[in-house]
Amino acid sequence: MSFFAGFFLALWAGVKQIFKHRYTLRYPEQKLDIFMINNQKSGGYEFDAKKQVGTAGFKGRHILYMDKCTGCSLCAIACEGIADCIDMVKVDKSFVQNKKSQFPQIDYGRCVFCGFCVDACPFDCLFETPFYELATTDKRSLVYTPEMLNEYPQLKGEYVKFIPDKKSGAHHG
Amino acid sequence: MEVVDQEGRTLTFSIGPQHPGSGHFRLIVKVDGDFIVDVKPDPGYVHRGAEKMCEERTYIQNIPHLERPVIFDSSGILFPYVLAVEELLGVQAPPRAQYIRIIMAELNRIISHLYWLAIYGIFLGHSTMFMWPMGDRELFIDLAEAIGGTRVTFSYFVPGGVRNDLPPGFKERALKTFSYYEKRLEEYDKIFFSNPMFLKRTQGIGVLKREDAIRLGVTGPNLRASGISSDTRKDEPYSSYETIKWDIPVRKEGDCYARSMVRFQELFDSLNIMRQALDLIPEGSVKIPMRGQIKGKVGESFARTEAARGTMFYHIISDGATHPYRVKISVPSFRSLSAMPFLLKGNHLADMPAIYWGLDYWPVEADK
Numbered sequence: 394m395s396f397f398a399g400f401f402l403a404l405w406a407g408v409k410q411i412f413k414h415r416y417t418l419r420y421p422e423q424k425l426d427i428f429m430i431n432n433q434k435s436g437g438y439e440f441d442a443k444k445q446v447g448t449a450g451f452k453g454r455h456i457l458y459m460d461k462c463t464g465c466s467l468c469a470i471a472c473e474g475i476a477d478c479i480d481m482v483k484v485d486k487s488f489v490q491n492k493k494s495q496f497p498q499i500d501y502g503r504c505v506f507c508g509f510c511v512d513a514c515p516f517d518c519l520f521e522t523p524f525y526e527l528a529t530t531d532k533r534s535l536v537y538t539p540e541m542l543n544e545y546p547q548l549k550g551e552y553v554k555f556i557p558d559k560k561s562g563a564h565h566g
Numbered sequence: 567m568e569v570v571d572q573e574g575r576t577l578t579f580s581i582g583p584q585h586p587g588s589g590h591f592r593l594i595v596k597v598d599g600d601f602i603v604d605v606k607p608d609p610g611y612v613h614r615g616a617e618k619m620c621e622e623r624t625y626i627q628n629i630p631h632l633e634r635p636v637i638f639d640s641s642g643i644l645f646p647y648v649l650a651v652e653e654l655l656g657v658q659a660p661p662r663a664q665y666i667r668i669i670m671a672e673l674n675r676i677i678s679h680l681y682w683l684a685i686y687g688i689f690l691g692h693s694t695m696f697m698w699p700m701g702d703r704e705l706f707i708d709l710a711e712a713i714g715g716t717r718v719t720f721s722y723f724v725p726g727g728v729r730n731d732l733p734p735g736f737k738e739r740a741l742k743t744f745s746y747y748e749k750r751l752e753e754y755d756k757i758f759f760s761n762p763m764f765l766k767r768t769q770g771i772g773v774l775k776r777e778d779a780i781r782l783g784v785t786g787p788n789l790r791a792s793g794i795s796s797d798t799r800k801d802e803p804y805s806s807y808e809t810i811k812w813d814i815p816v817r818k819e820g821d822c823y824a825r826s827m828v829r830f831q832e833l834f835d836s837l838n839i840m841r842q843a844l845d846l847i848p849e850g851s852v853k854i855p856m857r858g859q860i861k862g863k864v865g866e867s868f869a870r871t872e873a874a875r876g877t878m879f880y881h882i883i884s885d886g887a888t889h890p891y892r893v894k895i896s897v898p899s900f901r902s903l904s905a906m907p908f909l910l911k912g913n914h915l916a917d918m919p920a921i922y923w924g925l926d927y928w929p930v931e932a933d934k
Contacts, residue, residue: 400761
């Protein structure tokens with residue numbers, strides 16, 4: 394191949410892309426739907442304590458089921474050497490299974506979303522959700538109290554699937 | 567660039583450490599006109615003490631820390647640690663987990679090589695080659711995300727298997743992506759790897775001969791580009807790699823072009839390996855159930871795997887506690903550091919980016 398033919402082919406390979414589908418995700422309006430294909434209830438990472446195996450899912454903001462949590466603080470111990478982001482705090486309400494009313498509080502300024510706290514929970518009460526938009530202007534608002542973790546996050550926006558297509562190029566839709 | 571001293575003909579200055587292109591790393595370069603006379607690499611700016619950190623954390627707590635040095639090859643560099651801990655525990659991962667590990671490690675190899683390719687494109691002044699691999703990398707990140715749950719640091723391998731099974735419908739989605747991407751790789755070849763500009767910048771530049779490659783101890787794609795057919799996946803098969811057939815890409819030239827083409831070929835090979843692994847994957851459990859803290863038996867173990875940059879090695883000594891007594895990490899990037907001054911000497915200063923990034927040196931991995 395001559396010098397100029399090589400240049401021409403390289404240019405042509407680039408120019409051809411003008412006629413192809415783009416695969417840009419218009420993020421705040423559109424979000425990538427990775428885990429909805431699983432047809433799971435939550436789409437987040439869950440762990441079965443009896444079988445000691447997890448379910449594939451996104452490792453995002455946690456969900457804490459306060460009606461199951463016994464305050465054993467195994468999640469906080471699991472986090473100790475990793476991010477030190479879980480603190481056990483006292484809650485005003487009283488619970489039958491949790492006499493001391495001790496629940497985990499998570500500091501998302503430190504959390505690395507490894508999910509080993511979910512693996513450590515023996516009562517299936519701490520899971521992760523596919524919610525990841527935790528950005529805030531106030532550092533202190535990253536500390537999520539047990540009550541905040543108890544509520545399932547609202548997934549807003551349009552979730553689009555990703556389809557790689559051999560002929561026209563990859564696109565969302 | 568900071569002028570350190572000026573003596574007669576030569577000029578000594580430092581490139582870095584303020585992120586000259588890839589990571590916090592300094593090269594103290596002595597030039598005579600446009601030619602490099604002497605180079606002193608100055609690593610250590612991102613040293614985190616990973617080995618010492620391991621000694622005060624449990625075997626599981628080490629996992630998120632040990633995959634941080636190379637976040638886009640996070641499963642690849644964690645692989646030998648998990649194998650070494652399994653040897654200490656006297657267990658072996660179930661067959662299904664072994665194949666899932668292959669898929670994850672190869673996905674990470676592609677993600678890592680595409681990152682390298684994107685930066686190599688921008689180092690050689692080819693902006694399109696920065697945009698394309700960075701965009702296509704997202705396809706593989708999405709696949710890895712569907713398995714591991716996060717974009718780059720998955721913490722997915724644990725002693726005794728992997729943390730969760732493949733998501734439903736993964737195989738169809740992966741095969742669609744692979745067939746799309748193979749077509750895309752042909753376009754990469756046209757616009758970059760066959761581009762006369764790329765050939766001029768890399769052919770015959772930074773030649774590392776076979777003997778020098780052995781003497782300086784480089785590993786991985788850099789070694790294979792110097793005509794030595796060495797791949798840990800073939801030489802000492804681990805995690806069911808022995809059931810998978812592929813050819814090790816080897817080139818004789820030993821220049822920047824050969825190193826690039828070996829990595830380019832490895833993209834095809836990784837797709838091929840993953841296709842075979844998806845076909846061969848058996849049903850069954852993915853993890854040996856382990857409750858409570860993991861305690862290794864008294865003794866030592868080591869494991870060697872092929873990460874994206876070369877041979878990754880872990881040596882763990884256990885005294886029977888929940889924490890390892892000593893962990894030694896041998897990383898491939900640190901080995902290419904010894905070849906860097908050898909290759910840079912005598913070249914034009916303008917060829918420095920091509921040689922430096924052609925070695926795929928990653929400062930954070932080398933510093934640990």
